[in-house]
Amino acid sequence: MDASIIKIGTRGSKLALWQANHVASLIHKQGYKTHIEIIETKGDKILDKAIAKIGSKGIFTQELEEQLLNQNIDIAVHSAKDLQSELPVELEIIAFTEREIVNDVLVSAKKGISLTSPNLVIGTSSTRRVAMLKHYYPNIKTVDIRGNLQTRFRKMDEGLCDALLLAFAGVHRMEYDEFVAEKLPVDIFTPAVGQGSVAVEAAVDLSEEKRSIVKKAVNHMDTEICLKAERAFLKTLQGGCSIPVFGLATIKSSQVQMDGGIISLDGKKVIKLIEKGPLTDAESIGQKLALKVLETGGAEILKDIKSKLVGY
Numbered sequence: 177m178d179a180s181i182i183k184i185g186t187r188g189s190k191l192a193l194w195q196a197n198h199v200a201s202l203i204h205k206q207g208y209k210t211h212i213e214i215i216e217t218k219g220d221k222i223l224d225k226a227i228a229k230i231g232s233k234g235i236f237t238q239e240l241e242e243q244l245l246n247q248n249i250d251i252a253v254h255s256a257k258d259l260q261s262e263l264p265v266e267l268e269i270i271a272f273t274e275r276e277i278v279n280d281v282l283v284s285a286k287k288g289i290s291l292t293s294p295n296l297v298i299g300t301s302s303t304r305r306v307a308m309l310k311h312y313y314p315n316i317k318t319v320d321i322r323g324n325l326q327t328r329f330r331k332m333d334e335g336l337c338d339a340l341l342l343a344f345a346g347v348h349r350m351e352y353d354e355f356v357a358e359k360l361p362v363d364i365f366t367p368a369v370g371q372g373s374v375a376v377e378a379a380v381d382l383s384e385e386k387r388s389i390v391k392k393a394v395n396h397m398d399t400e401i402c403l404k405a406e407r408a409f410l411k412t413l414q415g416g417c418s419i420p421v422f423g424l425a426t427i428k429s430s431q432v433q434m435d436g437g438i439i440s441l442d443g444k445k446v447i448k449l450i451e452k453g454p455l456t457d458a459e460s461i462g463q464k465l466a467l468k469v470l471e472t473g474g475a476e477i478l479k480d481i482k483s484k485l486v487g488y
């Protein structure tokens with residue numbers, strides 16, 4: 177293959193391919209060619225178990241990262257929220273796409289559905305969403321539902337649940353907007369770290385030429401600042417994608433505001449705090465917030481969660 181072509185690794189789901197093609201289109205606008213390589217991950221193969229029960233570290237990324245290290249691909253494209261908080265030393269994130277609307281949304285084929293509907297059954301595979309529902313809407317029943325977006329909609333249509341709780345970004349990218357029944361406010365349902373952005377990962381020894389091309393074509397500076405704060409928060413908390421940690425950084429009046437916290441698996445204990453600071457201190461803002469969360473009871477909640485989940 178032409179050495180000037182940028183090889184992009186991705187999972188094979190329709191949403192993952194949308195993300196890879198989106199990154200490819202941004203690179204094409206800079207006048208460069210790409211080739212997309214589909215790589216199956218552990219998370220794609222095991223669909224009959226909840227993520228929390230099979231271990232969450234690298235479940236959607238490990239095989240892609242192996243291909244990066246073997247130099248079979250130049251970059252790997254991920255949902256930023258799927259990327260573990262601590263990467264191998266040989267790898268790094270070199271770009272974040274401009275962030276989509278970050279909210280969680282309730283989606284359903286049934287008309288008039290909302291979180292206050294009686295006898296509601298919601299499908300979700302997220303421990304964060306389950307815990308938040310238990311806290312704010314304890315009467316709602318949840319069922320674990322895995323698979324790509326199309327599979328989840330099919331399972332809902334088959335009667336497994338009345339509605340799904342999903343990230344708006346994925347719903348919008350798959351053109352399912354008509355099924356959005358309710359957009360959940362971020363001050364209550366604060367999203368997962370990274371939600372709404374696509375992250376581009378590369379080996380640290382990727383050529384400077386290709387790194388520069390990708391960064392110039394893909395990276396959105398404000399999103400990068402916010403996600404640096406969020407990922408520093410997650411890393412300091414040592415939270416994987418099965419830990420019900422939430423965090424959202426925004427830029428307000430030339431400052432980074434980081435809202436984040438942790439919720440117990442049963443939804444009974446929630447710690448939510450805010451940290452602010454200059455744009456240049458994004459990572460330290462995330463770290464400070466995490467330490468405050470740990471000091472105000474988060475450490476005990478985290479210890480309890482890890483004792484109950486596989487992979488910790």
